[in-house]
Amino acid sequence: MEGPVLKTELFPNPAPIDSIDLLKAGRHYLVRVRGGGLTGYSEAHSSVMSVAYPILLKRVIPNFVKKDARQLERIFGEAYVAQSNYKWQGLPFWVSMAAVEIAILDLLGQAAKKPLGELLGTVTKREIGVYRASGNRGNAPEAEIDYLKKIAAEDGAAAIKYRLGARMRYNDASTRRDLALIELTRKTFGEKMTIYADANGSYDVPMALRIGRAMEATNHRFFEEPAPFDYYDETREIAAALKIPIALGEEEMSLRGFRRIIEHRIADIVQPDLMYFGGMIRSIKVARMAAAAGMECTPHMSGGGLGYLYVAHFASCVPNAGPHQEYKGMDGTLPVECATAPLKSVNGKLTVPTGPGLGVTIDPDFLKRAEVVRG
């Protein structure tokens, strides 16, 4: 569980990191890693990076340049301590670390001629079930049902997720909407649809129990973040009282924090965000801890550009990733090509590319228009 994740035995030769750059093209930020004649890319969670880029440039990148990419796990650990970066543990720091990690993994995949999942584990799935997530809140239940029908039809989705509460609070209107949607989703989509819902920390314990019991009565599959994310005592109380699994973890920034959630069964399903939490390897460590406790680790998906692809590679090699991964539809503004997968959900499934690294090629003309972001 504490052992290495990256299979260094796949790389007999040095993999020097000559340079790491942040590129901007349109509204997209990309990290580019070059070394040994190879180039790796990641989409760097552009909406976060538009604010976090000085952290990436000044506190993260310098710790990785001129190192051997095969030592990624050691370098990553050193970068956490260097410049007292551990005090900066949080979303913008970890997104920056994740963007560099994934670009390095893309480069290493090319060196080993293997897809990401094979660098980090054993690939057991090429078809990844997804749930289609709605971002709406505050609309009428009927309007939300129409929207869910539309997005589920787009993908032929076998699973959906919608939002409950009023984000970190609730009120009478949100509770009426919640209770209506809990009934209507099941009635509309029938018993075959897997239904999830996310409260984004909206409830106190009594309301969470009320909502959770309604979700149990309509066979919802998990109940995400019933209480504010750092209200661990309340969340544990909710998880203990309800049969429906409680999911938690999008805001968790510490490996020890996930260990605590798992050991004390504060939630039943853990959800590191592959970007917010600092990348694939840290998230796989959470999945290993969860597996040892018989729990699922189903990542939260962020990062519009290629976030779905990171989640697909993660699920390809993590046995306890759960039956459906989060999917928010295609953004489509980042022009990528892939010969081995359609890069969108088809019949409720994403296909994992089998090419090296991420397995996709970013349009060279788009890259030509990109500018290097300076400090």
Add this chain to the structure above:
Amino acid sequence: MEGPVLKTELFPNPAPIDSIDLLKAGRHYLVRVRGGGLTGYSEAHSSVMSVAYPILLKRVIPNFVKKDARQLERIFGEAYVAQSNYKWQGLPFWVSMAAVEIAILDLLGQAAKKPLGELLGTVTKREIGVYRASGNRGNAPEAEIDYLKKIAAEDGAAAIKYRLGARMRYNDASTRRDLALIELTRKTFGEKMTIYADANGSYDVPMALRIGRAMEATNHRFFEEPAPFDYYDETREIAAALKIPIALGEEEMSLRGFRRIIEHRIADIVQPDLMYFGGMIRSIKVARMAAAAGMECTPHMSGGGLGYLYVAHFASCVPNAGPHQEYKGMDGTLPVECATAPLKSVNGKLTVPTGPGLGVTIDPDFLKRAEVVRG
């Protein structure tokens, strides 16, 4: 304990916030708040702000402009939820929030013609005992003793703090230095000096117990961060086993996190950093929780420019702030004047200014040279 901190009854008239700007002058970043003919300033932790400024400009400032400063606590809470900022909870976000909060408090102090402490509590102390902290690590014990003698003499300090371990790790060399310094500091400075030491998360439990017992034998007053900051189980074990008080909190980013530390007695003294943790009001809430448990709340001090002044105002009105506050000496590159206090430690004490707000005036010529930082 959960009640308001800011004494809104001091402000019978509206206190509009017309504009908030980030200024840069030399290497200093200042936040300037203007409204109702008044101007408030804070020094915005310049080394952090040089990297965090897009977060301040895009995720923090917009939530405060055109609001009534008297509603600071409510606006602050709303800004934590707005734009899903709670996911960004961490050092760069909270430093940005703190910089805005303190500038607003400076403005409110002018409106009420009262110093900061009187806006936030009852001022019971004007002379604040300080400990002089050394930032060295890795030098020879004798060299560190010479340095501690020098800085203690500068201030006539009655308390000192030095560093143990190797920052988030230890080795044979650091342990030899630790054990030598634990003896030598007491031998050199005698029984009258209060001696603190900070391990910056260097130890595992057995080494923390070994070092802690040596500190007990030489009557050290607290042992800061023996284990990595998010190793709560280990820190609680250390705190329970040792008589010397364990201090913790510089990296804690969540109010609930401090509640957990206090309720589960993970440490004996809590140390929110007034900047990293998001300002005076949040830190006073921690102090109130600590007081209810009979514990001290002694802030960590950061923010070279005016950090010492924020700590002095905090200690002026917080009864359980402990006998000595952290002091790192004067930076002196930010030109400020004060008619009511010398703005440096004299005979081991800082004097709290009695003028309105922070009680200091930034040199107008320096302000003239400052440029507004744009997004």
